[in-house]
Amino acid sequence: MDLNSAIIFSAGINQRLYRYAATFDDFFPDERGHFKKSIILKVSDFHSAEVQGKFLAKRGLWVSEFRIESGLNCGGHAFATDGHLLGPVLEEFKQQRLELTASLRDIYLKALEAQGRPACFSPDRVRITVQGGIGTADENDFLLRYYQLNGTGWGTPFLLVPEATNVDREQIEKLLNIRPGDVYLSDSSPLGIPFWNLRTSASEAARRRRNSEGRPGSPCPKGYAAFNTDLSEHPLCIAARTYIRRKLGKLPEEGLSDEQQAVVRQSVLEKSCLCNDLAGGVALNYHLDDQATPAVCCGPNIVNFSKLASLEEMVGHIYGRLSLLANSERPHMFVEEIRLYVEHFRKEVSRFSIGLSRRPQGYFNTFKANLLSGVDYYRELARQFIEEKQEQFLKELGSLREEIESVLVPVPDRKIMSSTI
Numbered sequence: 001m002d003l004n005s006a007i008i009f010s011a012g013i014n015q016r017l018y019r020y021a022a023t024f025d026d027f028f029p030d031e032r033g034h035f036k037k038s039i040i041l042k043v044s045d046f047h048s049a050e051v052q053g054k055f056l057a058k059r060g061l062w063v064s065e066f067r068i069e070s071g072l073n074c075g076g077h078a079f080a081t082d083g084h085l086l087g088p089v090l091e092e093f094k095q096q097r098l099e100l101t102a103s104l105r106d107i108y109l110k111a112l113e114a115q116g117r118p119a120c121f122s123p124d125r126v127r128i129t130v131q132g133g134i135g136t137a138d139e140n141d142f143l144l145r146y147y148q149l150n151g152t153g154w155g156t157p158f159l160l161v162p163e164a165t166n167v168d169r170e171q172i173e174k175l176l177n178i179r180p181g182d183v184y185l186s187d188s189s190p191l192g193i194p195f196w197n198l199r200t201s202a203s204e205a206a207r208r209r210r211n212s213e214g215r216p217g218s219p220c221p222k223g224y225a226a227f228n229t230d231l232s233e234h235p236l237c238i239a240a241r242t243y244i245r246r247k248l249g250k251l252p253e254e255g256l257s258d259e260q261q262a263v264v265r266q267s268v269l270e271k272s273c274l275c276n277d278l279a280g281g282v283a284l285n286y287h288l289d290d291q292a293t294p295a296v297c298c299g300p301n302i303v304n305f306s307k308l309a310s311l312e313e314m315v316g317h318i319y320g321r322l323s324l325l326a327n328s329e330r331p332h333m334f335v336e337e338i339r340l341y342v343e344h345f346r347k348e349v350s351r352f353s354i355g356l357s358r359r360p361q362g363y364f365n366t367f368k369a370n371l372l373s374g375v376d377y378y379r380e381l382a383r384q385f386i387e388e389k390q391e392q393f394l395k396e397l398g399s400l401r402e403e404i405e406s407v408l409v410p411v412p413d414r415k416i417m418s419s420t421i
Contacts, residue, residue, distance in 0.1 A: 003036075004036055004037075005036075005037060005038075006037065006038040006039070006040050006064065006065070007021075007037060007038075007039060007040065008040045008041075008042055008067070009039060009040070009041050009042065009052075010042040011042075011077075011079070012048070012052075012079075013051065013052055013055065015055065018055055018056055018059055018061065019059065021039070021056075021059075021061060022059040022060060022061055024037070027039065027061055028060060028061075028112075028117060029062075031118065035062070035064065038062075038064040038065070039056065039061060039062065039063050039064055039065075040063075040064065040065040040066075040067055041053065041056070041063045041065070041066055041067065042067045042069055043066055043067070043068055043069070044068070044069055044070075044071045044079055044081050044084070044089070045081055045084050045089050045092075046089060046092040046093055046096065046100075049063075049066045049068075049093070049100065050100060050103075053066070053100070053104045054103070054104065054107055057104045057105075057107040057108040057111060058107055058111055059111060060108065060111040060112050060115050060117060061108075062104075062108055062123055063104070063126060064126065064127060065126065065127035065128070065129060065150075066093070066126060066127070066128050066129070067129050067130070067131065067153065068086070068089060068090065068093065068128065068129065068130045068131075068132075069130075069131050069132050069153075070086045070131070070132025070133055070337055071084070071086075071337075071341075072185070072337060072340040072341060072344060073086070073132045073133030073299065073300065073301070073333065073336055073337040073340055074131065074132045074133065074155070074156075074196075074299050075155055075156045075196050075297050075298050075299035075302075076195065076196060076297045076299075077189060077191065077193045077194070077195050077196075077297075078185060078193070078194040078195065078196060079193070080194070080341070080344050081370075082363065082366055082367050082370060083341060083345070083366070083367040083368065083369070083370030083371045083374070084370055084374070085334070085337060085338060085341065085370075085371070085374035085377075085378075086130070086132060086333075086334065086337055087334050087374065087377055087378055087381060088373070088374050088377045090130060090143070090147040090149075091147070091377070093128055093147070094147050094148055097126075097128060097148075100126070101123070101124065101125060101126050104123075104126070105122065105123055105124070108123070109122065127150040127151065128147075128148075128149050128150055129149060129150055129151040129152060129153060130143055130147070130149055130152055130153065131152065131153030131154070131155065132153075132299075132333070132337070133299065133300070133301050133333040133336055133337060134152055134153075134154055134301075134333055135157070135301050135304050135325065135330060135333060136323075136325065136330075137317070137318060137319055137320030137323075138320075138389075139332070139333050140152050140318055140319075141320070142384070146384060154314075154318060155299065156298045156299040156301045156302045157301065157302070157305050157309075157314060157317075157324070158314060159172075159175055159296070159298055159302065160172070160175060160176070160302075160305055160307065160308050160309055160314075161308075161309050161310065161311055161313075161314050162308065163310060163311040164311055164314070166281045166282045166285055167281045167294075167296065168280070168281040168284040168285055168294055170202060170284075170294075171198070171201060171202065171281060171294050171296050172308070174198065174200045174201065174296075175198070175296065175298065175302060176306055176307065176308070177306075178198075178200075178302060178303055178306070180303065181199070182198060182199045182200050182303075183196060183197070183198055183199070183298055183299070183300050183302060183303065184196075184197060184199055185197075185340075185343075185344070186270060187266075187267040187270040187271065188204075188207075188270055188271060188272040188274070188295075189271070189272075189274060190225040190237045190238050190239035190240075190271050190272070190273075190274060190275075191225060192238070194344075195274075195297065196297050196298065196299050196300070197272075197295070197296075197297060198295070198296035198297075198298055201277075201293075201294060201295050201296045202277075202280065202292075202293040202294050202295075203272055203273075203277035203280065203293045203294060203295035203296075204272070204295070205293070206293040207270075207272050211269050215241065216241065216244050216245075216248075216269050217239060217240055217241030217242070217243065217244035217245065217271070218237075218239050218240055218241060218272070218273030218276070219240075219241060220236075220237050220239070220240035220241070220242075220273065221273075221275075221276055222275045222276055223237065223275075224237075224275040225237045225238075225239070225274070225275055226240070228243060231243060231246040231247060231250065232246070237273075237275075238268075238271055239271035239272055239273050239274070240273075244268055244269070244271065247268050248265065248268060248269075251264060251265060251268075257354070257355070259354050260354055260355060260356055263351075263354065263356060264356070272295060274295060276292075277292070277293055277294055277295035278294075278295050278297065279292075279294075280292035280293055280294025280295060281294040281296075300336065300340065301333075301336075303327065304325055304326060304327040304330045305324055305325065305326055306326035307324065307326070309324055331396055332389075332393055332396070334378055334393075335393065335396045335397065335400065338371070338374065338375065338378075338397075338400045339400060341371060342371070342400060342403050342404060342407075345364075345367055345368070345371065345404075345407060346407060348364070348367070349364065349407060349408070349409070349410060352364070352410050353410060364409040364410060365409055368404060368407065368409055371404045372401065372404055372405070375397050375400060375401045375404070378393070378397055379394065379397060382394050382397075
């Protein structure tokens with residue numbers, strides 16, 4: 001094809017994907033050093049960028065951009081780190097950016113030579129960008145200036161920009177009238193990964209209705225996530241009606257306590273048909289399926305916006321020409337991410353305490369230490385803020401530090417039950 005574009009690789013190391021990509025000439029530079037298809041790698045920390053970048057470089061594939069994403073403060077699927085916060089992660093990229101580029105370049109050029117491809121392109125730079133919970137022009141400017149980034153990404157606020165996103169009118173109204181708790185980190189994804197979900201969406205209403213009527217699960221119209229063979233020789237999606245019925249029927253045989261069984265049951269019943277419902281807004285807007293029940297995977301930042309905006313207005317908000325914020329008390333994006341990680345940490349501790357976690361020895365101590373180290377980093381970083389924002393930022397950090405320190409770290413030496421949720 002003649003299209004010049006980029007492809008985003010996400011969700012961790014995938015050697016099969018890397019091998020497949022290396023079969024396409026469009027991912028390699030032409031005689032002028034230009035890529036018809038460039039690669040953007042989405043990562044949550046420096047180590048991941050370094051490891052994946054080297055895997056790709058060994059196949060003669062160059063990463064044109066590392067897109068750093070907050071582990072929790074983003075919409076869609078959430079890939080929490082072991083307590084590594086966004087600020088310290090960005091600092092590591094800032095300090096080691098040149099070394100990363102140099103090490104990847106050496107591997108990359110050797111791979112091209114080994115393949116007999118002309119090494120006419122000797123890359124000397126990589127774009128570094130960030131996304132995850134950015135909400136104000138001040139935050140945007142600070143990220144670009146202090147961390148020397150090439151760009152930032154905004155996602156969730158654009159759900160209220162009809163020119164840019166295909167959200168149907170009913171879900172837009174729910175986003176405009178959102179209340180605390182309406183956006184939550186759920187077990188809805190059939191991929192088994194925490195998923196930011198709008199509790200009031202049509203998809204969630206349909207799921208709850210099926211549960212209450214005694215017929216939980218989706219009829220699985222597309223089957224794109226039908227991977228599980230635990231309960232059938234034929235792969236099933238764990239959000240499908242067949243799988244859920246069989247799983248619930250097997251629960252009494254799994255030797256779980258009443259408390260464990262209740263948690264597992266709730267998680268099983270929470271699964272949604274995202275293959276179908278995430279495209280529901282498009283299906284309704286273009287009359288492809290008037291019975292569609294759209295899901296909305298907004299991040300928690302949506303609660304700070306409460307009115308429709310044009311594309312021009314949203315761009316104006318990003319660059320500080322106007323403000324679309326509805327919440328004047330909105331915490332700084334770094335503070336909000338810490339809060340989300342504390343909630344996640346407490347949940348992980350709770351799951352372990354009832355025997356439903358397989359976290360390895362030392363996980364909880366490492367997680368807690370990383371959070372506390374991140375808070376210390378932000379206390380030093382606060383010197384970069386203007387005085388009035390610095391005071392509030394430090395106050396919120398102090399409260400969060402107390403919360404982190406109050407979490408009792410379990411000793412991982414107990415027998416863990418084997419139930420799969």
